[in-house]
Each structure stands twice: as structure tokens, then as C-alpha cells.
Amino acid sequence: MTTSIPPGAGADARSRTTPEPDPDPGTGTTRRGRPRLSDRARDEARLGWWLAGPAFVVMVAVTIYPILQAFYDSLFSYRLTAPDERAFNGGENYVVVLSDPVWWQAFAVTALITVVTVLVELVLGFLLALVMHRAIQRLRGVLRTAILVPYGIITVVSAFAWFYAFDISSGFVNHWFDWVPGVDPDLNWFAHQGTSLAVIMASEIWKTTPFISLLLLAGLSQVPGELEEAAEVDGATWAQRLQRVVLPNMKAAIMVAVLFRALDAFRIFDNVFIMTNGANGTTVLSLLAYRTSIGRLEIGLGSAISVLLFFCVIGICFIAIKLFKVDLASARGEG
């Protein structure tokens, strides 16, 4: 791709990559030197957009257009199998959705799943990160490989694996764990809200903890070793070192990890769809949107749910950035 850079696009290092020999190789290191040449800045901007433009356009086209369309559709009473009855009804769809306990129930379940999975994953992920951080070289590879397996596995596959393991007729869990109080061969995990949510969350945690623990591992490696050693020399206990030295230095990493996982968990769909399809009060927002627009073909109502879901996500982001001051610059790799 580098050959596509027009010659003379700037006198800095990147023109080295063009076939044109550069008359003055020595100037390359000053690329961020804010030259007064506005020509140069313009060229650089143009080149930047030429390179980054296609990716930008694709991203915008695949998301912005559909969400605008969804917003437009959400203002109509529109059922796909009755196209002639399509009619503008203003914000009525939103009123219906927001005044319906079904929406709030799904919202509560989704929020519960998000909070619980993120908290558990944070703890588990931190433990795993510590293990990987401290592990001797030989074990590190083994551990990393093991925890990357859940990361790489298809969510649907993981949902089926967990479903079959807990299912009352085919599962082994009831037989293996019948010594646990409350677990016996007659426990029907997918018949009650609490137990079904527990399995759904367990599978979600299993699948995504590796991701969070890797982010935390990166954070751990940023903690200056000298600080920790100094604290150890000063006689700080392990817990004190963790609290005073390690965690404060990892704050940015933790916040970013939490935000990413929270947004991801809020969109949970695959596991619920496979395991309960929303039975026993396990309907989540994505499933509600799917069931309305794709199952019932109620495009208007479904689009309203989609738009609201979108605003929820924006809301979480906003809260995280404003209230918790998550440093997204570091998330963007600008840190």
C-alpha cells in the first residue's frame, strides 16, 4: 500500500517509502514538528484522508445509515406482512414501548446481567491476570493458551456447550454436582428465572473473562516494578501493595476494560437466544428487539426498540466518560 503514497506528500520519513529517491534523508525525523507550510499540512491531511477514508466510509455507511433508517421506521405503524397499512404515528411506538413493563423487565434483566458479569469478570480476570503475570515462563504459555480457547470459541457454540451441560435431560452437571445443596437430578436449570440467568451469566463470564484478563494483564505490566519493590522493602503486606501501588497504577486499564465489557454485555443476545429464548423472564433488550422486528415483523415497534437500545448504549458511554472519567484516549491507543 505504501507505493500509493504520492511523491512529495511531505518531506518526512514516510516519503522514504515511495520509489522516488529522497534528496535529503536527514529531515525525516521532524514529522511532528508543525511546519509553517500550510501546503504541507494540507497535503498531509489529504493523504491521511485518502488512506483512512475508505475505512471511515465503510464504518459510517454500515452503521449510520441503518440507524437513521431505523429511527425513520420507528415513527410508523408498520407491519411487514401488511405493507398497505403502514401509517405515520409520531412517537406512539415509543410511548407503547416505554410504558410497557415488558421493556422495563428486559431492561432490568439486561442491566443485571451487565453488572453481575462485569463485576465477576473483573475479579476473576484480575486473578487470572495476576496468575499469568507471576507465572514462570514455562507455565505462562500453557495458561495463556488455555484461557484463549474460550476467547476464540464461537459464542453460539459456547452457549450450546453450557446448555447441554446443564440441561435436565442431557446434562451431566446435575449428576456431578448433586453433593452441592440445592442441586439434584431433578433441578431444572432452565425452568426458573434465577437459575437460567445464572447459567446464561456463567457462560458469558466463561467466554469473555479471558478478554478482560488480558486487558488487565497489560495494565499490570504497566505498574512500575520499582514502586512495588520499594513498597515491599518498606514492609507493606501483599494486600497493602495491591491497594496502594498496583490498583492505582492500573486504574486506566481497569476502567477501559470495564467500559468495553459493559457495553458488550449490554448487547448480549446469542446465549439467551440459544438457551432460553427469553423464557422465565430472561428476555434481554436485544432479544426483545429481535423478536419484535424479526419475529413479529413489526418493523415500526421493533425499530423503536432498536433506537432505544442504541440510546442506552450511548448513555452508558456518556456516564462512563463523564462520571468515571474513563480515559478513552488510552483506549484509542493515543495514551
Next chain:
Amino acid sequence: MRTLTTRMKVGWAVITVVVMVWALLPVVSIIATSFKLPSQLNLGTFWPKTWTTTNYEQIFVGSAKDLFLPALRNSIGISLIATFVAVVLATLAAYAIARLDFRGKRLILTTALGVSIFPVISIVTPLFNLWRSIGLYDTWLGLIIPYLSLTLPISIWTLAAFFRQIPWELEQAAQVDGATPWQAFRKAIVPLAAPGVFTTALIAFFIAWNDFVYGISLTSTSAARPVPAALAFFTGASQFEEPTGAISAAAVVVTVPVVILVLLFQRQIVSGLTQGAVKG
């Protein structure tokens, strides 16, 4: 390296075993299920009573062959193409972000972030309507394009982070030593950038491979239906019998490439994932 006391050795062994069991048990359990006879699925045992390859025969040569093989082909083809396109576009974009100074850079990065948190379910219905009116419904391209919205953002961050760490001065050094610009780029920069690009490709592939919502919503025949969506189409010996065996076998088949990639490239994947999200 520190020498380990016996107690520490035992401790580490225990920890390793615990982590491995936790990470691998569900995978092993579905592998075990995939070798069970259809009539023995409900015995409640972990391992099959009689080991059988019936389920694999069903999906590779038997009644589910016409469902599974095209789906496997679609999954591989669509994911590879989506990965390739995403990596090419992201490489260009990340190069610009890492090395050029221009207005709009933040906009691009913020957009990437925004797109990556986008609720997929919100855009599936409008996409369905658009696709069917322009003829992209149930085609490879009709999945590749939305897959780009999943793979591009993370590819851009990961690569931008990688590219920032490349000492571009090496290129000049090589040229000073008499290499042509192309040689300099190929000898000095490509070897440094290649691992990043490769890692990004792996991560992007995992994401495309994982998709379910687009797969079930934007396809309707074996022309484009990927494996995760096809799992819902399996059937037992008759309409009402559970296709547990076939699903498990298919699940194992699509998990194998993932496990192999993880085994071969765990180090790269880890560094890619961590650099993309939090700059190391």
C-alpha cells in the same frame, strides 16, 4: 530465574490445573457429547457410553451434509474475505493515524470506537430491508459488508498501536546504508509491521467467525448461511427429535480451527489484544 520451593511448585501446579479445567471443561464436554449415540444423549453421563462417529457422519456425508458443508464453506470464505478487506483498509487507516498529522484523525478514531459499541441488533432490520432491495440479501457480499463494521474498528486500533511502536527511523538508516526506498521499506519496516498485521488478522477472523445475528438475519439459503446460523437448521431423525449430536459435532468442527490458531499464535494474539485496547 528464581528457584522454586516444592511448595510453590505444587501451588503453581494446582493453579494451572484449576485454570485449565475452568477454561477447557465446557469444550471437552461438547466434544464428549459429539461422540454420543443419538439415543444415549439423555443418560446424563459426561463421557459417551458407546463412542460413535455417527454425528460426524451425519454432518459430513449424511443427511445434514447439504446443510453443513455449504455453511462451512460460507463461514470460511466470508470470514477470510471480511478479514482480508478489514486488514487492508485498517492498515491504510492505521498507517495514516500513526504517522500523519491531520485533522479528522480523532474523528476517525472516535468513529471506530462508536461503531465497535454499536448494538448489532439495531441495524439488522434496516440492513435487511436495504439488502433485499439492492439484491445483497443472502449473498456473501451481503455479510462481508456488515462484518466489516465488526472487524474494522478493532483492526484500526490494534494496528495503530502497533504502528506507533515501529521505529520508522530504521527505514532511513537502511537507506543511508545504500538500500533503495522499496528495499528499505521491505527489509526494515515490513518485518516489524508484519506481526502486527498478522495478529490483527487473527483477531478480526475470530470476530467474523463468531457472528450470529447477521448470519441468521441476512441469509436464507445455503448460498451464504454461515455455520453458527446453520446450527439452528439441524434436525434429529425426525422433526421433533433434538439434533444435539449433530449440533455438537458441527460445533466441534468449527472450534478446531480456533483451537489450532490459539495453540500456534497465543503470544501474538495476547499482544495484539492488549495493545489494541490499552496501549502497552
Next chain:
Amino acid sequence: MGRRTRHLAAVAAVAVALPLAACAAESGPPTLTWYINPDNGGQVEIAARCTQEADGRYRLATEVLPRDAASQREQLARRLAAKDSSIDIMSLDPPFIPELAEPGFLAPIPKDVAQKVTTDVVQGALDGATWKDELVAIPFWANTQLLWYRKSVAEAAGLDPAKEPVTWQQIMDAAKEQGKVLGVQGAKAESLTVWVNALVESAGGHVLENPEAPADELRLGLESDAGRAAAEIIGTIGREGLGGAGLPTADENATMTVFQRDSGSFMVNWPFVWSATNAAVEDGTLDASLVDDIGWALYPRVDADTESRPPYGGISLGIGAFSEHVDLALEAAQCIVTPENQAEYFATNGNPPASTKAYDDPAVRKAFPMADVIRESLEQAAPRPQTPYYNEVSTGLQETWHPPADVDPDTTPRRSTDFITAVLRGEALL
């Protein structure tokens, strides 16, 4: 125009036409696409046979739909709403036929064809393929649930369902006294609607009083003696644990598993259980003596003196209204549903024929000794509510009649009536 020029024109026309003709010859006869529900390969086989019989007039290709009926409908409805011309023939689950027929997604069936495909067809299948007094789909196979019972358990309870029709009360008492488990489908899925509907119909009521009305005028018939009787049965089975711990997630397959265990007693289920149980015996998973202990009879009654109305299922063939080859598709559909094809499909795939003639086929009688009971059951079977809003009604029922233990004759019929009415009026989400 001189002669010469006309000549030239003729030559030119031939020159243009020739490659076109060659092209058409190369691509062969039109290919019809038949969207089938997943089965054990029977429909693919029939498609191949009909292609052969068509002798070059058409080729019949199959494309598979998802496993559960609701997703099948989802996919077909979306594509038909987009006026998809690639759908020529569809295997349709009967309750979803009105939704596709109402907006004109199904091509009309000409009178002469209708005449032909409705002779010697069981009543349940005819009802299921009819919308607003017109035949809109071609009956292919018809399914019904029977009462399956363990002879030992029935005997101990002093019942002989094969001779004397039994009531739900009797089998519930029998299961309770002997500490056995009843096989019923309590999962929150289509099978629950099947159960509720069969109970309401057997008690002399209807889930919908006026199924052909527009959405906001539909009247539910659940707040009736029939609705309360149905709720009483389901609630009692749920509360007293007569359906076992697995009841709230029990679909047809899980129900069969329970029935095959030692705790099995009575079960309502489709005939696939017979072939599946025999297959398990052949695998050595189940003991051969189990098969000898299994009896079958008509669906249990709610009221001892009123005939039951067993569930009706199966597949009818719809012709896509936007197909480019409606005539050929009609022809192919008639080939698919010949009694011979139906009989063989039953014998190999276990799906009972809609044609009464197919039941006399020796292969059928050998594979399914209960063929006569199935035919009888189909004659008195009641379809699920035939409305374009079936999906809302069915999902609404599942939402309010699940889990079975929470079903209460005093509250459930009213609650589900209110809920479904609100959903149909667009005032509530599902």
C-alpha cells in the same frame, strides 16, 4: 422493403435467435425451488422423483428452512413480503398459512387442482389448508398427537385406553397414585400452544371466537368454562409435579425421554416417538421389552362424554405468489402429494399422510401399527386458531400459560385474554 432486405432481416433474426435458443437449451428446464422443513431426507427424495417424472418440464430443487416452525414462518414471511420470486413451493406449518394467505403471498389454487388434491383427504388437513373458505395450500402430510401409555401403568390403574376413551382426570389420578410422571409439553414453545389449544377445543371451546376478524376485533374464548377447564388441567399437572421436574422445559423430545424411563406412564405426543423408540431399542440403549409395554389410543378427553379434539399439525404446500412458474409449481406440488409419495414418506420419515388412501399401504401398516388410530385422530383433530395474527396469539398464550405450575383457572384465562388483546391492538410488547 425489398425482398433482399427482408431476407437479410430473416438471416439476422436467425442469427440472433440461434445463440439464444442454444442458451436456453443449455440452461435446461426451469428449476423450481421447494423450501422444505428439515426432515430425514424424505422431501429431497420426493423432489428427485418428481423431477424424474416431470421428464424435462421442470427441475425440483430443495432448500431447507430452520427447524422450529416459528423461525420457518419468520423467514418465509420476510422473503415473501419482499416479493421474492425464487420461492416456488413452500412446506408450510398449518397455523401460519392464514398470515401468508391474507396479504396474497400464496398463489391461488385453481378450482380443478383444488378438487383433485382434496379428495380422500382427512378433515383436519383440509381445515388447516383453508382460509376464508378457499383452499390456499395443498395438504401434504398431516400430524396428530395420540395418547401413548405404558400398558403396565394403565393396567394397574384399571384403565384400558385402547378400548375405553380415558379422560385427563383419569390419567392424572393414575400417575399420582403410582408416583409416575405424565408426558406433556410444558416448555415455553409452540408445543405449549398445541397443548392449550387441544384442551380448550376438547372442552368444547375455542381460543379465538372469530379468527378471521382484523387484529383489533379478535375475540378470545379463554374466559369460558372450556378455558378454565384447560387451565385447571395444566395448573394441576404443574403444581402437583405430575409432569416431573423437567415439565417447564419439556418439548416433544424431552417428553419422550421421560416416557421411556421407568417413571413413564401416559404421554401425549406425535407419532415420531414410535420410530424413535424403536431406533433406540435397535441401538441397544433401551430395553426391547419397553416397546411391548407401549400402547396407543386417541387423545384424552376433558369431559368423559365429549369426543376429544386432538392437536393437528403437519405440512401443507403453499405456492409462492411471486413465483415465475406458478403453473409448473402447481404441477410439481400435485406430484409431491400423490398418495404413493405420502405413504412412502410416512414409512421412511414417520410423518403421517394427509391422504386417507395412503394409510392402506402395506409398508405403512408394518412401520406404524397404529396407522388406523392416527387416521381416526386426524378426522377429529382441531387446528390451532387460523388467523393472520397467529404468531401474536400463540406467543401470547406461551407468555401467560407458562410455567404450568403458575396456571390458575381463576386468573390465567383472564390475564392471557387481556394480554393478547393488548398486543393485538399494538398497545403492548410481546
